[in-house]
Amino acid sequence: MAVAETKKWLKIGEVARQLNIAVETIRMYEREGIFLAEKTASGQRVYNEADVQWLRCIRQLIKVKGLNIEGIRRLLALIPCWAMKPCTPDERENCPAYLTGERPCWMDKAQLAGNCTTENCRACTVYQAAINCTNIKLLLHQSQGRQV
DNA sequence: ATTCTGACA
DNA sequence: TGTCAGCA
Numbered sequence: 579m580a581v582a583e584t585k586k587w588l589k590i591g592e593v594a595r596q597l598n599i600a601v602e603t604i605r606m607y608e609r610e611g612i613f614l615a616e617k618t619a620s621g622q623r624v625y626n627e628a629d630v631q632w633l634r635c636i637r638q639l640i641k642v643k644g645l646n647i648e649g650i651r652r653l654l655a656l657i658p659c660w661a662m663k664p665c666t667p668d669e670r671e672n673c674p675a676y677l678t679g680e681r682p683c684w685m686d687k688a689q690l691a692g693n694c695t696t697e698n699c700r701a702c703t704v705y706q707a708a709i710n711c712t713n714i715k716l717l718l719h720q721s722q723g724r725q726v
Numbered sequence: 727a728t729t730c731t732g733a734c735a
Numbered sequence: 736t737g738t739c740a741g742c743a
Contacts, residue, residue: 591727
């Protein structure tokens with residue numbers, strides 16, 4: 579049920595060919611924490627249109643903007659998830675994403691606070707907002723204006 | 727045929 | 736990042 583059947587899901591090989599990158603490269607983005615993949619019951623990664631768009635965005639950031647994976651990870655880590663999720667003050671004081679902001683919140687899943695502990699990060703508004711090349715800029719602008 | 731995880735002469 | 740191994 580996690581994988582909707584109403585939409586078209588592509589397998590990793592199909593996406594790799596479509597973007598002219600290696601299958602291994604896609605898996606690496608996931609290992610590095612800049613991408614979260616949906617998986618079927620058997621463990622197969624499947625990608626929808628939004629996922630492919632995010633992968634395109636990642637390639638652009640790398641090839642055009644000159645960022646590396648570490649740079650993209652830090653960009654994502656700056657998104658103020660604590661301002662987007664209903665965390666309580668004390669929950670924040672125990673959340674690495676709020677305390678350090680070194681890595682995207684979904685990378686420290688085991689130590690997150692509040693509902694972030696149980697929620698599927700792929701479905702979370704923070705991740706959903708992050709995997710959009712246009713939106714990511716806006717999110718960073720917002721973080722500049724907030725006193726954190 | 728294709729993907730998965732883990733490892734690295 | 737690539738690739739080879741050993742499965743499913």
